[in-house]
Amino acid sequence: xxQKQIYLDYAATTPVDLTVFKKMQPYFxxxxxxxxxxxxxxxxxxxxxxxxxxxxADFLKCSSNEIxxxxxxxxxxxWVIYGVIDKIWEQENKKSHIIISSIEHKAVIAxxxxxxxxxxxxxxxxxxxxYGLIELTELEKAIKNNTRLISIMYANSEIGTIQPIREIGExxxxxxxxxxxxxxxxxxxxxxxxxxxxxxxxxxxxLLSLSGHKIYGPKGIGALYIxxxxxxxxxxxxGGQEKDMRSGTENVPGIVGLGEAIKKVRDxxxxxxxxxxxRNKLITGILxxxxxSQFNGSLGKRLPNNAHISxxxxxxxxxxxxxxxxxxxxxxxxxxxxxxxxxxxxxxxLGLSHEQSHCSVRFTLGKHTTNNDIDFVLKVLPGIIxxxxxxxxx
Amino acid sequence: MYSKKVIKHxxxxxxxxxxxxxxxxxxxxxxxxxxIMKLYIKVKDNKIKDISFETMGCVAAISTSSMITDxxxxxTLDKAMKISYNDVAExxxxxxxxxxxxxxxxxxxxQKAIKNYGCSKxxxx
Numbered sequence: 161x162x163q164k165q166i167y168l169d170y171a172a173t174t175p176v177d178l179t180v181f182k183k184m185q186p187y188f189x190x191x192x193x194x195x196x197x198x199x200x201x202x203x204x205x206x207x208x209x210x211x212x213x214x215x216x217a218d219f220l221k222c223s224s225n226e227i228x229x230x231x232x233x234x235x236x237x238x239w240v241i242y243g244v245i246d247k248i249w250e251q252e253n254k255k256s257h258i259i260i261s262s263i264e265h266k267a268v269i270a271x272x273x274x275x276x277x278x279x280x281x282x283x284x285x286x287x288x289x290x291y292g293l294i295e296l297t298e299l300e301k302a303i304k305n306n307t308r309l310i311s312i313m314y315a316n317s318e319i320g321t322i323q324p325i326r327e328i329g330e331x332x333x334x335x336x337x338x339x340x341x342x343x344x345x346x347x348x349x350x351x352x353x354x355x356x357x358x359x360x361x362x363x364x365x366x367l368l369s370l371s372g373h374k375i376y377g378p379k380g381i382g383a384l385y386i387x388x389x390x391x392x393x394x395x396x397x398x399g400g401q402e403k404d405m406r407s408g409t410e411n412v413p414g415i416v417g418l419g420e421a422i423k424k425v426r427d428x429x430x431x432x433x434x435x436x437x438x439r440n441k442l443i444t445g446i447l448x449x450x451x452x453s454q455f456n457g458s459l460g461k462r463l464p465n466n467a468h469i470s471x472x473x474x475x476x477x478x479x480x481x482x483x484x485x486x487x488x489x490x491x492x493x494x495x496x497x498x499x500x501x502x503x504x505x506x507x508x509x510l511g512l513s514h515e516q517s518h519c520s521v522r523f524t525l526g527k528h529t530t531n532n533d534i535d536f537v538l539k540v541l542p543g544i545i546x547x548x549x550x551x552x553x554x
Numbered sequence: 555m556y557s558k559k560v561i562k563h564x565x566x567x568x569x570x571x572x573x574x575x576x577x578x579x580x581x582x583x584x585x586x587x588x589x590i591m592k593l594y595i596k597v598k599d600n601k602i603k604d605i606s607f608e609t610m611g612c613v614a615a616i617s618t619s620s621m622i623t624d625x626x627x628x629x630t631l632d633k634a635m636k637i638s639y640n641d642v643a644e645x646x647x648x649x650x651x652x653x654x655x656x657x658x659x660x661x662x663x664x665q666k667a668i669k670n671y672g673c674s675k676x677x678x679x
Contacts, residue, residue, distance in 0.1 A: 473610060474610075475589070475610060475611050475612050475615075476612075477612040477613055478564070478611070478612055478613055478616060481556075481561075481564065481613045485561075485565070494587075494612070495587035495588055496587045496588075496589065496611065496612035496614075496615070497612070499652065501587045501652065501655075502587075503588075514588050515588065518587075518588050550570070550571070551567060551570055551608065551609055551610075551616055552590075552608060552609060552610035552611075553571075553572055553592065553608035553610070554610060
């Protein structure tokens with residue numbers, strides 16, 4: 161009998177929740193109207209879009225007018241970095257300074273680097289400690305007179321580290337109260353939505369990116385919260401959708417799915433403790449049964465579903481492939497598995513050696529993970545590591 | 555991503571493990587991604603009589619190591635020196651372009667072992 165599929169890569173993507181899918185379905189076949197049209201078919205689509213906007217606003221505790229739909233969280237992140245800096249150029253003709261952490265998603269790092277390369281902005285990459293946390297004092301020291309944008313991700317996708325967004329928000333609020341040219345604060349909350357408080361008032365953020373497919377919603381849909389009054393230029397110019405900020409006919413089924421998925425996040429929150437328990441069982445089991453395995457990052461300030469472990473002498477891509485042969489799906493930060501053939505910038509920033517990154521595996525659990533899944537992984541993993549170590553002679 | 559043959563060699567590699575009293579060893583590291591390969595050879599009558607490997611690396615690194623040991627076994631040193639990374643990749647069916655450097659690593663390890671054998675012979679005689 162074929163072994164049941166064990167999916168432990170929920171940080172990469174999640175399966176669409178069945179109720180979410182059912183809510184989306186009519187918008188492919190029956191309610192297919194263009195939301196910009198005025199007849200009833202179009203109006204129904206438009207209502208569905210506005211309903212979803214309201215669901216997201218409810219979740220983030222903001223006004224519906226502050227929610228903008230995008231094609232992905234990467235798009236939201238890009239929009240922030242390009243849009244804020246462009247707006248400041250446009251309004252003040254000044255070169256701004258951007259601060260981001262060194263473990264941001266590439267969707268933040270790459271556009272920020274683009275600005276730096278083209279002399280459009282100055283850039284500071286804030287270091288993190290061995291747990292992947294930024295230090296508030298370091299952030300404060302990095303702020304300059306022309307600092308206008310700070311982007312710090314809420315929870316890291318690879319290592320699961322949770323940054324002190326609320327404290328950063330508080331710090332920026334304090335600094336902003338004493339200066340005319342305000343600092344805009346953005347957080348990429350893609351990995352955080354399932355597990356953490358995303359009340360934007362509590363967090364003190366001006367901008368927040370999120371994604372549908374990480375929260376049991378569809379792929380190809382994201383959103384950006386833009387606090388009223390935040391300087392940012394439109395992303396896509398054209399037909400004037402999304403209050404003239406992001407043109408293009410709305411992805412109605414995707415938007416409906418995102419709204420429904422975010423509404424369902426609250427139900428999933430009851431599962432957090434059981435996910436955490438399984439995650440801890442996985443970590444304890446691995447460290448007990450597999451010698452020379454090392455847990456990476458912080459255990460306390462970490463998403464409840466993330467485990468990240470290095471196995472000395474066994475390369476990550478090989479481990480992923482071995483597990484895949486047994487229908488277990490995980491991911492790795494090894495250079496061998498990346499298109500650039502360089503180790504994950506996140507692991508390097510944490511101070512992991514090249515070899516530790518090379519031998520690392522990320523397990524991310526989700527709401528469908530069972531105790532049996534974890535038992536099975538714990539049963540097969542020691543043999544896999546042993547075999548690969550035999551091949552490597554380590 | 556990987557061909558069936560690559561996976562086959564990864565799962566059941568030939569000539570795997572450290573060799574006792576090898577005539578020569580070729581050790582190479584991959585500057586690109588950090589893989590490490592070690593090839594052990596025993597030589598008789600100018601032919602590779604026995605060969606084995608140890609590889610710390612990805613699926614492609616392990617499969618190409620396994621494949622090159624199969625290809626080199628029994629060959630004269632001259633012929634073994636001429637095995638190219640394309641030959642290794644072809645024998646494996648296909649390698650993703652980004653993994654071609656793994657085949658090259660296997661070739662370099664074999665060539666280094668053979669060269670080291672030549673040097674050790676020069677010093678003994």
